[in-house]
Amino acid sequence: MTLSPSQRNAKLSRFLATQAQRQMALQIGFLFGFFALFALLISNLLQNLSxxxxxxxxGFLTNVAGFDVNESLVPYSANDSYLDALIVGTLNTLHLALVCIVLSTTIGVFVGLLQLSDIQVFGTACRLYVEAMRNLPKLLILLAVYVFLVVELPVAREAVSIFDIAYISNRGLNLPSLQISTAAIQTSQTLVLSCAYVAVCCGVWWALKHRLIGALQKFVLPVWVVLVGLAVVSGILTLEVPTFAGFNFKGGTLVSLPFLALTIALSVYHGAQVAEVVRSGISSVAKGQIEAGRALGLSKGQVSWLIILPQAMRVMIPPLTNQYVNILKNTSIGLAVGYSDLVSVMNTSINQTFRPVELMLVSMSVYLLIGIAASMFLNAFNRRVQLKER
Structure with a gap:
């Protein structure tokens, strides 16, 4: 029996509707089974604990913690609560992760480009570095860096000077810092600079809205530099240089030795992973497009910026997302050198409160939320730069 076109279309529509209903039922059944299993595990855990x-x-999170942390980005004392201590640990983790992400990306891009260099010595050296980092445990690298810094760096009185504005010793790295002058804030200069900052922010928003990336790069950065310079000249911002007095340095800001060791170890370790991502991303661009750019009269820099990089980014972003999330998780090895990250604060809190289940759930939730947020942001950026097929 031959079906008419309308009957075939109706039959196909019913078949597709049936398939969609089956897929939906399968997904609902899977979610129900997952949540049922999760609820069973939680119920079993609570019964065993009971x-x-x-x-x-x-409720114990509001109790007085009674312990100090060796460094904090926000005011904290032993009289604060366990919740405050966990917040300090979270901020320290984020601070370390952001610094390591920037440095590892810088190292990775530099090494990845050198691996593709025509100079064989550079390429071989970079490949040896990448292979060494890929086959060494990150904890071993951290301990080696930390021991080297403790043993080889001089005491604070004999600290190594860096252009007489920064000093490095076995206590850490003392850097100059910008301080806000409370006296200058009360003057009319603050109002002028505030208006200028608002104007720059509006300019950034307008450029992004109209996708004027070129104007954004050429205009905004110089204006920000000029505004910061005006703030320094007008006295709103003052540069405080560390000076040695007594037995230690005063003024400026101190980068502790554990933070310095972690930054070096994680940046060098993950820089090798990022270098492989950069190398593979650039290698994925067809050589014919590079030759076409040269034929059009573009310079090497223009070919790299306008042809190679935009296409390589589409390949590089997904593995880079994994590397950045790994950096966030690997900050937990700071416990080995006494850095007060989230895991270190959680461990101290467990030893005092004997609440391992609650504190581990809190810490796991924090890592999960931060990791998911970072992945969502990078995935959104990845979707934005992907080629749109018609």
Whole structure:
């Protein structure tokens, strides 16, 4: 029996609708089974804890912590609560992760480009570096860096001077810092500079809205530099240089030795991973397009910026997302050198409160939320730069 076109279309529509309903039912069944299993595990855990006389609750987070942390980005003392201590640890983790992401990306781009260099010595040296980092445990690298810094760096009195504005010793790296002058804030100069900052922010928003990336690069950065210079000249911002007094340095800001060791170890380790991502991304661009750019009269820099990089980014972003999330998670090895990250603060809190379940759940939730947020941001950026097929 031959079906008419309308009957065939109706039959195909019913078949597709049936398939869609089956897929939806399968997804709902999977989600139901997953949540049922999760609820069963939680119920079993609570029953086991209850049978041992252990009550689960998070009220203890408001109790006084009673311990100090060796460094903090926000004011903190031993009289603050466990929740405040966990916030300090989270901020320290984010601070370390952001610094390592910037440095590892810089190292990775530089090494990745050198691997593709025509100079064989540079290419061989970079490949040896990448292979060494890929086959060494990151914890071993951290301990080696930390021991080297402790043993080889001089004491604070004999600190190595860096252009007489920064000093490095076995206590850490003392850097100059910008301080806000409270006296200058009360003057009319602050109003002028505030208006200028607002104008620059509006310019950035307008350029992004109209996708004027070229204007943004040429205009905004110089204006920000000029505004910061005006703030320094007008006295709103003052440069405080560290000076040695007594037994230690005063003024400026101190980068602690654990933070310095972690930054070096994680940046060098993950820089090798990023270098491989950069190398593979650039290698994925067809040589014919590079030759076409040269034929059009573009310079090597223009070919790299306008042809190679935009296409390589589409290949590089997904693995870079994994590397950045790994950097966030690998900051937890700071416990080995005494850095007060989230894991270190959690461990100290567990030793004092004997609440491992609650504190581990809090820490896992923090890592999960930060990792998911970073992945969502980078995935959104990846979708934006992907080629749109018609």
């Amino acid at each position: 049978s041992e006389g252990v009550a689960v609750g998070f």
